Amino acid sequence: MSTLSDTIGWLTTAENWWGPTGILQRIVEHLQYSLLAVGLAALVALPLGLVIGHTGRFEQGSVALSGAARAIPTLGLLVLLGRWYPVQVGPVIIVLAVLAIPPILANTAAGIGGVDPAVRDAAEGMGMTPTQVLTRVEVPLAAPLTLAGIRSALLQVIATATIAAFAGLGGLGRFIIDGFAVRDEARVYGGSIVVAALALVGEGLFVLAQRSARPAGLPRRRARLLSTTVPIPPTAGGVST
Amino acid sequence: MIPVLAARPPSWSGFGIDGNWDVVWYYTVAHLRITALALALGAAVAFPLGLAGYRWRRSYPGILGVTNVLYTIPSLSLLVLLGLGFGLGLLNDRPLIVALAIYTLAILVRNLVEGLRGVPDSVKDAAAGVGYTPRRSLLAIELPLAVPAIMAGFRVAAVSTISLVSVGGVLGRGGLGFLFFEGFRRNRTSEIIAGIVASVLLAVVVDIALVLTRRVLTPWTPARAGRR
Amino acid sequence: MTAPPAATADPPAGDVAIRLERLTKTYPGASRPAVDGLDLTITRGELVALVGPSGCGKTTTLKMINRLIEPTSGTVWVDGVDIRTRPTHELRRGIGYVIQQAGLFPHRTVGDNIATVPKLLGWDRGRIAARVDELADLLRLDRGLLGRYPAALSGGQQQRVGVARALAADPPVLLMDEPYSAVDPIVRAQLQDELLTLQREVHKTIVFVTHDIDEAIKLANRIAILNVGGILEQLDSPAEMLRAPRNDFVADFLGDDRGIKRLSLMTVEDASLSKGPVVAESTTAADARDAMAALGYDWVAVCDGDDRLRGWIGAAELDGADTVGELTPKPFRAVVTADTNLKAALDGIVSSQTRVAMVVDADGRYLGMLTVDDLAEGIVA
Numbered sequence: 081m082s083t084l085s086d087t088i089g090w091l092t093t094a095e096n097w098w099g100p101t102g103i104l105q106r107i108v109e110h111l112q113y114s115l116l117a118v119g120l121a122a123l124v125a126l127p128l129g130l131v132i133g134h135t136g137r138f139e140q141g142s143v144a145l146s147g148a149a150r151a152i153p154t155l156g157l158l159v160l161l162g163r164w165y166p167v168q169v170g171p172v173i174i175v176l177a178v179l180a181i182p183p184i185l186a187n188t189a190a191g192i193g194g195v196d197p198a199v200r201d202a203a204e205g206m207g208m209t210p211t212q213v214l215t216r217v218e219v220p221l222a223a224p225l226t227l228a229g230i231r232s233a234l235l236q237v238i239a240t241a242t243i244a245a246f247a248g249l250g251g252l253g254r255f256i257i258d259g260f261a262v263r264d265e266a267r268v269y270g271g272s273i274v275v276a277a278l279a280l281v282g283e284g285l286f287v288l289a290q291r292s293a294r295p296a297g298l299p300r301r302r303a304r305l306l307s308t309t310v311p312i313p314p315t316a317g318g319v320s321t
Numbered sequence: 322m323i324p325v326l327a328a329r330p331p332s333w334s335g336f337g338i339d340g341n342w343d344v345v346w347y348y349t350v351a352h353l354r355i356t357a358l359a360l361a362l363g364a365a366v367a368f369p370l371g372l373a374g375y376r377w378r379r380s381y382p383g384i385l386g387v388t389n390v391l392y393t394i395p396s397l398s399l400l401v402l403l404g405l406g407f408g409l410g411l412l413n414d415r416p417l418i419v420a421l422a423i424y425t426l427a428i429l430v431r432n433l434v435e436g437l438r439g440v441p442d443s444v445k446d447a448a449a450g451v452g453y454t455p456r457r458s459l460l461a462i463e464l465p466l467a468v469p470a471i472m473a474g475f476r477v478a479a480v481s482t483i484s485l486v487s488v489g490g491v492l493g494r495g496g497l498g499f500l501f502f503e504g505f506r507r508n509r510t511s512e513i514i515a516g517i518v519a520s521v522l523l524a525v526v527v528d529i530a531l532v533l534t535r536r537v538l539t540p541w542t543p544a545r546a547g548r549r
Numbered sequence: 550m551t552a553p554p555a556a557t558a559d560p561p562a563g564d565v566a567i568r569l570e571r572l573t574k575t576y577p578g579a580s581r582p583a584v585d586g587l588d589l590t591i592t593r594g595e596l597v598a599l600v601g602p603s604g605c606g607k608t609t610t611l612k613m614i615n616r617l618i619e620p621t622s623g624t625v626w627v628d629g630v631d632i633r634t635r636p637t638h639e640l641r642r643g644i645g646y647v648i649q650q651a652g653l654f655p656h657r658t659v660g661d662n663i664a665t666v667p668k669l670l671g672w673d674r675g676r677i678a679a680r681v682d683e684l685a686d687l688l689r690l691d692r693g694l695l696g697r698y699p700a701a702l703s704g705g706q707q708q709r710v711g712v713a714r715a716l717a718a719d720p721p722v723l724l725m726d727e728p729y730s731a732v733d734p735i736v737r738a739q740l741q742d743e744l745l746t747l748q749r750e751v752h753k754t755i756v757f758v759t760h761d762i763d764e765a766i767k768l769a770n771r772i773a774i775l776n777v778g779g780i781l782e783q784l785d786s787p788a789e790m791l792r793a794p795r796n797d798f799v800a801d802f803l804g805d806d807r808g809i810k811r812l813s814l815m816t817v818e819d820a821s822l823s824k825g826p827v828v829a830e831s832t833t834a835a836d837a838r839d840a841m842a843a844l845g846y847d848w849v850a851v852c853d854g855d856d857r858l859r860g861w862i863g864a865a866e867l868d869g870a871d872t873v874g875e876l877t878p879k880p881f882r883a884v885v886t887a888d889t890n891l892k893a894a895l896d897g898i899v900s901s902q903t904r905v906a907m908v909v910d911a912d913g914r915y916l917g918m919l920t921v922d923d924l925a926e927g928i929v930a
Contacts, residue, residue: 150481151480151484151521153486153487153501156520159504160513243397256398256491268405273398276399279394283393444655446617447711449617450615450648450724451715453669462654465656541655541656541657541698
């Protein structure tokens with residue numbers, strides 16, 4: 081298949097990797113957008129999720145919010161942004177961040193809220209201050225789910241940033257969009273493969289991080305009950321909506 | 322019951338929404354069609370996979386792993402790879418439908434298995450004890466009782482799919498996605514907004530329809546307000 | 550005390566409904582068998598209780614009868630047929646199965662739950678409907694409940710539905726796995742009584758697993774006490790087992806109130822009565838005191854002209870009265886009839902000031918007196 085060999089050729093040509101429009105540059109751009117967006121989202125969602133999970137209020141609301149966010153067609157949003165703020169990266173990052181908030185928020189809230197009340201009681205009973213209960217008991221126990229939420233968000237952002245290239249953003253999506261415009265199949269193909277690889281590597285790193293963050297002795301299948309209440313499955317998320 | 326579309330899609334005229342309702346409607350119907358086909362395909366694949374994962378416990382982590390890896394591939398990337406790589410072509414809806422179906426697998430398989438596992442052991446024990454064969458027990462007892470979990474997954478899959486369909490707009494397709502594509506190219510903000518609103522409304526309507534369906538299918542559960 | 554090999558007591562006369570022959574179950578990876586070579590014979594129409602500490606294999610044994618668990622070796626015969634020769638689901642449709650949590654199908658109405666096996670067997674709708682109604686009456690379930698879902702029923706009602714479902718196709722054999730352990734004690738006692746009444750009407754062969762020795766004593770025709778590993782320690786009627794436990798294990802399991810438990814199996818009719826200090830209302834105070842002295846009591850019981858027991862009067866109260874009839878007798882705390890359970894009688898005796906129970910007939914006429922000594926004699930005999 082000539083397309084396959086063309087693509088391999090494109091991927092292995094050194095000059096395609098370097099320079100201001102090279103693969104490496106695009107990877108860096110893509111990562112910058114993604115990490116920035118997720119970082120901003122986490123900044124907002126983590127404390128909020130902590131509060132919601134701890135107080136138990138608005139927990140249903142955070143779940144409902146995730147559900148609602150899922151219904152938004154992001155291409156439409158991005159294209160709208162492209163019209164109102166053409167070629168401006170800032171607004172795109174903000175939108176990406178806003179879209180990344182719901183999974184982090186819902187998972188953090190569920191993680192904290194899902195801590196067995198008996199464990200909390202025991203901690204308080206031992207004489208821990210509320211802050212200590214939070215930091216020494218609730219946060220470690222909620223860590224796996226929170227990380228799952230961040231992982232989900234990152235995956236989603238990587239995918240959405242790819243699409244944002246349509247509205248003028250840089251990043252790996254450029255290869256796909258520009259390549260499609262000039263019918264350069266190798267480029268379209270190659271760009272898809274690189275971004276897919278990026279996403280998979282990111283997931284892989286997160287799986288490792290989750291494993292090491294899980295307090296030893298916690299049973300694996302805690303997520304069982306949550307799969308029907310937490311809107312985004314803890315291990316999923318490469319979907320840009 | 323796939324709606325027959327007009328041979329030539331109506332074009333957007335002018336810059337406002339007036340007079341373009343037929344355009345929005347046309348693409349909404351196209352959008353729904355793609356969604357339905359994707360969900361049907363996804364369900365058709367997820368069902369046997371889920372049953373296998375339930376019946377043969379050791380296969381489940383593997384199945385889940387595969388669906389999760391597929392889920393990880395970014396939407397545009399998967400769309401392109403399916404279109405070019407699998408010869409589905411990029412100038413029709415097929416790669417989009419297949420890509421969307423693949424994304425539904427992760428949640429549908431998982432919810433099917435968890436739903437079946439969630440049936441109380443005492444009920445499964447009783448079913449075997451009264452003399453149900455394993456096959457009949459699955460059909461008559463375990464699957465019906467797994468419906469709430471299955472439907473919960475289906476709702477998430479449906480809403481996600483509806484919003485994902487418009488990614489096809491990057492390639493000039495994807496139901497309402499076309500309005501994004503066109504609106505961007507022709508600088509028509511109203512067209513874009515119309516597409517967004519229609520997509521969200523469609524998602525809401527479908528979600529409500531699925532909730533009602535679940536209530537009808539499970540007359541033994543009290544209807545719980547606000548329960549997802 | 551070393552236990553002699555537990556020979557099974559000869560089963561009561563009647564044909565054999567279930568026979569377990571060298572039944573063994575070893576779970577993969579386990580060092581010892583859960584059930585090791587169990588031999589047991591159950592005759593038609595009797596209720597045999599499998600009792601023992603946890604790990605004794607009683608539930609495992611039960612589940613091997615309807616093949617929910619496959620034996621590692623050994624044979625189970627039901628109605629003279631090796632259960633392995635029949636397709637499993639056919640076997641199970643011919644055996645009733647009741648479990649602790651009832652296991653009712655939540656998505657089916659109560660009526661549909663009960664109708665499960667008849668439907669599987671292909672009965673026609675009219676026959677099924679009639680049978681469901683019949684069972685509802687038999688199990689004291691209000692017919693209005695038939696259209697409702699199990700979640701709407703109380704624990705006790707759910708258990709009754711479970712039994713009804715098990716009986717629906719009129720199987721000759723019923724397997725019950727700790728069916729009453731999950732309900733509260735009051736409901737449990739009711740359900741046990743209902744089972745006894747039911748058994749009098751339908752005469753099923755029942756294998757009943759329980760960890761509660763009192764429940765076994767109350768319900769069973771014969772009790773099989775199992776030790777860890779499915780070792781049969783003794784198989785006897787409750788009265789016989791209480792009278793003569795075969796070894797220390799059985800004695801310990803029966804509890805340290807064996808004598809009193811035996812009393813609960815006997816009624817006043819089984820006991821011999823004593824003569825009590827009973828006088829008529831017309832008796833003089835002096836004669837009353839003589840009657841007291843003769844038998845060694847410090848009170849007299851008073852009967853009216855028809856021999857009906859009115860109560861008792863203490864010695865001190867006789868001062869200043871001419872005849873017994875002038876005084877108001879105190880009612881006896883413990884008044885029993887011929888069918889009163891001896892344990893209840895004992896409870897009355899120890900709670901009364903007079904330390905006796907007065908036995909009367911259906912019209913309240915005095916028949917005799919029961920003392921603690923009388924009861925003790927019954928135990929020792």
